[in-house]
Amino acid sequence: QVQLVESGGGLVQAGGSLRLSCAASGRTFSNYAMGWFRQVPGKEREFVAGISRDGGSTEYADSVKGRFTISRDNAKNTLNLQMNTLKPEDTAVYYCAADRTYYGTSTYEYDYWGQGTQVTVSS
Numbered sequence: 001q002v003q004l005v006e007s008g009g010g011l012v013q014a015g016g017s018l019r020l021s022c023a024a025s026g027r028t029f030s031n032y033a034m035g036w037f038r039q040v041p042g043k044e045r046e047f048v049a050g051i052s053r054d055g056g057s058t059e060y061a062d063s064v065k066g067r068f069t070i071s072r073d074n075a076k077n078t079l080n081l082q083m084n085t086l087k088p089e090d091t092a093v094y095y096c097a098a099d100r101t102y103y104g105t106s107t108y109e110y111d112y113w114g115q116g117t118q119v120t121v122s123s
Helices: none
Strands: 001-007 010-011 018-026 033-039 048-053 058-059 068-073 078-083 092-101 117-122
Touching: 001 092, 018 033, 018 092, 018 117, 033 068, 033 078, 048 068, 048 078, 058 068, 078 092
Parallel strands: 010 117
Antiparallel strands: 001 018, 018 078, 033 048, 033 092, 048 058, 068 078, 092 117
């Protein structure tokens, strides 16, 4: 079992930045690939970014490529998402998730989820 707790969400103006963090506990963090997803009311949860177990490989949704950066610190059991040049369409609840194999882009591929943190970008 892996417990995940997101933090760092909030309200920011368009063009601003936020840094989300996800603290992991339970099983060995470095054994899991990790991902960030987001969801708005009435829509499906969508993939934002993923990172391999050692941090050497990453993937991003086209909508955030060049603006968001995913990273991890296995020594601190922490996953991060640096979000720059935020847009109103980035407004959503952001979730971190853990995958025992490889970071997929579909929600069903992930084994553990956090509770989410709200990000609101005003225009």
